[in-house]
Amino acid sequence: MTLSSSLLKAFAPTGTLRASINLGNPILAHRTDSGEPGGVSVDLARELAARLDVPVSFTAFDTAARSVETVTSEAADIGFFAIDPLRGAGIAFTAAYVLIEGCYLVRDASPLTRNEEVDREGNRIMVGKGSAYDLFLTREIRHAQIVRTESSQAVVEAFLRENLEVAAGVRQQLEADAARTPGLRLLDGRFMVIQQAMGLPKSRGDEAAAYLRDFVEDVKRSGFVADALARHGIKGASVAPAAQA
Structure with missing residues (x-):
C-alpha cells in the first residue's frame, strides 16, 4: 500500500x-x-x-x-x-x-470487603497522580478522600507509609506488591475497566x-x-x- x-x-x-x-x-x-x-x-x-x-x-x-x-x-x-x-x-x-482491570487493595485487617464500601467518609484512597484511576475516581468518588502520589508504581509504598485505608491501581501491579508485602489483600472484582x-x-x-x-x-x-x-x-x-x- x-x-x-x-x-x-x-x-x-x-x-x-x-x-x-x-x-x-x-x-x-x-x-x-x-x-x-x-x-x-x-x-x-x-x-x-x-x-x-x-x-x-x-x-x-x-x-x-x-x-x-x-x-x-x-x-x-x-x-x-x-x-x-x-x-x-x-x-x-x-x-x-x-482492556485492563482497575482494583482496590487494603490491609488484611481492613473491614472493607466490597468495592462499593470504599466510597465512604473516612476512607482515603491512594492513587498515582494523573493515572487513569485518578481521573476516573476524581469523577466518581463522592465521599472518600483521594490522595495522590507521584506514580502508579509508588502507590502501595505511599499507602503503607501514610497509613491510608485503600490503594487503587492496575490489578497486576497491586497483586505483585501484595505478593511482596505480607498483610495485604485485593478486594474482589474491579472498580473500573x-x-x-x-x-x-x-x-x-x-x-x-x-x-x-x-x-x-x-x-x-x-x-x-x-x-x-x-x-x-x-x-x-x-x-x-x-x-x-
Whole structure:
C-alpha cells in the first residue's frame, strides 16, 4: 500500500516516528535489562513504524500524565493511554486495543470487603497522580478522600507509609506488591475497566487519526495484540473487542 506524503508527514514530521511510552503501566511497558523500553506498547509502535516505513524512537516516562503531556504538546507523535475525556481534549484516540482491570487493595485487617464500601467518609484512597484511576475516581468518588502520589508504581509504598485505608491501581501491579508485602489483600472484582488505546495529537488531522484507528483494529483482528500479551507473559489484561462501526 502506497502511503500519501501528507499521511507520512502527519505521523513523522521529523522523519522518525516518535513514540511516548508510559512505564507506569507494567501491563503494557517496562524497562528491559538493557535499559530500553519494552513491552506491548513498544511492539505496537515498532509495527506501526514498519508499516509507515519510517524509523521509530522512544521516550519513556514513569507516569501517564507526562506521557500524555508529551503527545499533546507534539514532542511525540503517538502514545499509549487509557481513554479519558479529559485527555481527549488534545489527543485523537483509537478504540481500545486492550482492556485492563482497575482494583482496590487494603490491609488484611481492613473491614472493607466490597468495592462499593470504599466510597465512604473516612476512607482515603491512594492513587498515582494523573493515572487513569485518578481521573476516573476524581469523577466518581463522592465521599472518600483521594490522595495522590507521584506514580502508579509508588502507590502501595505511599499507602503503607501514610497509613491510608485503600490503594487503587492496575490489578497486576497491586497483586505483585501484595505478593511482596505480607498483610495485604485485593478486594474482589474491579472498580473500573480501563480501555487502553493509541493516540496522536488532534492537530495531525483526520487522515492520520483514521489510519491509526484502522491500524489498531487490524492488530486486534490479526492476533498481533494477543501474541504480544502472551509473549510478554501478561495476565490481567484482554484484547479489546472490535470497535463498533
